[in-house]
Amino acid sequence: MAPTRIVIAKPGLDGHDRGAKVIARALRDAGMEIIYTGLHQTPEQIVETAIQEDADIVGLSVLSGAHMTLFRKLMDLLTERDARDIMVFGGGIIPGGDIALLHEMGVARIFTPGTKTQEVVDWVNDAMASA
Template sequence: MHSTPGAAEKPIRVVVAKPGLDGHDRGAKVIARALRDAGVEVVYTGLHQTPRQIVDTAIQEDADGIGLSVLSGAHLTLFAQVMDLLKEEDATDITVFGGGIIFEADIPPLLGLGVAALFTPGTPTREITDWVHAHIGSGSAQAATDLASAW
């Protein structure tokens, strides 16, 4: 059982998105479910979202983070567009992380864009949920401590 935030503490809210033409969303749905089970509020945008739709959703939903799932090979372009739009909208306080089929050589450039973390296939969901609790939202360090002590 996980710890739930107190009345004074806002739960972490993450938009999980599938940008571009990639039509495979099983991994995104698994991550969305794992995050929900770990006490994170999740907004799943569905398939075929543009970077603009994703950023607009994150702003409208007052999200703390955006989790992008990309399997199409277009991760450099799609992540860059999301990061640029966040800057354009003065919303760089929204933490971006992602996963999918991301080539090892592409990880440093993505991190250089400001992407906070990347998770490749085979990463345990617990590692991702722990990272989200430790790095996203206000009070996230305490939430991670509470979660770890609950298990």
């Protein structure tokens, strides 16, 4: 079985990528293939990368407060490109009330500050096993 392919992305103007890199490294160390897009990516660029790289999952790191707009645009683009089979998760400073709305949008999981990297790895493994 091929390793899980995950695009880790930092959308928008937020320039803080330490958390995204820590998660990317933990997932890589767990045997997954990671494509890190770098900073300041648009939802269009992220979706294009995910499709071109045949990703199983996209992970967004959002600390800017623009999470609702960015996730909605990403999910809409995945639908438009007939790529909703790509699972989406995210992390960052996201209020609890917004997490439920993101789930309704189709975002599979949101991780908040303080989440252990092993929890993310375990979730990805479980999500892929049941996909």
